[in-house]
Amino acid sequence: MSVLKNTRLELKVCGMRDETNLQELISLSPDFIGMIFYSKSARFFNSEPIPLPKEIQKVGVFVDETFSEIIQAVMKHNLNVVQIHGNESDVYCSELKDFFPELKIWKVFSVGEDFDMGELLNYHCVDAIVFDTKGKNYGGNGTKFNWEILQDYPLQKDIVLSGGISIDDLPKIIEMKQRVPQIRIIDINSRFEIEPGIKNIKLVKEFSQKLKELQ
Template structure:
């Protein structure tokens, strides 16, 4: 199961996560209205020394030129589109840049398959997050039973209010839903916005990996 830790903005905190937790993806938010915005003070590719993890840049309705510039500055491996970007925008990203694309869909009371279909086979992953008035980091969960309606080919990451005591449920959920490629954790693992509780993440990752191996 892919483990993505999102909303990172402190070099020391990131390097501690790398040394202790071995996540698969590390997410940096390039959306100025987010409390986890990486900020103007950090614009360098050596923000952290990757150990094989994918660097993910999270964007909300950003201009193509801004994404291109940020990919180069931060040597991003993955672009996460969290706004209202259409399929043509994703196609343009894929054609112009050597990156993977995660397209986010915010889930309320239903999983609207008609919204997803234009992106099927185009995005590398979908990410399902809880619908809120803002863009992510709410700490709230949507009804995971809605995933029963998913019938497309694109693998997805699950996000939205995932907490340290959800390990057993997540492992069972992935066994039931083979297109569930992984999870995205954020606000439930924080000391403050943008700063993760490394020990909590470490314990969670160890428990998750152990239960995966048992199954």
């Protein structure tokens, strides 16, 4: 996936699980909508497939899921992107890519104090790297990691920036993108919720509008 300095930042809203809330979100036309297919998550999506407009890409989030379960979910829910959040290997990602050549694969790396950027070099076939904050849960912890480490990012693959992002962080993200042009997608979740899986649509709209104004 090529990276251009003048590419606009795109918006992903993750952790949707309520159909009414999801329909409200669709009206804002984010670039990506994420649904978590991990049963231990408070934002577990366990509903029938919900069609999205073609301009909105549907992201399925999985944690150490079996290959067959991901295949079934991709086909059932017509996923555009699979975001893998566990200990899946590059071989696993490659096999998934071979099965669905058009499918985008994002690999999540949880950043703690001892994070090693060298881990990324083991993943060759993924389309983007998701940086999230290491915490007790697989995402949705509501905390940020030290974004300055992204200056040592060794790849040209797109970056999906996640982890406790709020509307107040937008100026800093815009500034970071000037130094790290691989930052391509902002992933928002817990800081925009009324409760786990239910988004404050007014706040998401404010964030989306401010993002467009700053670019």
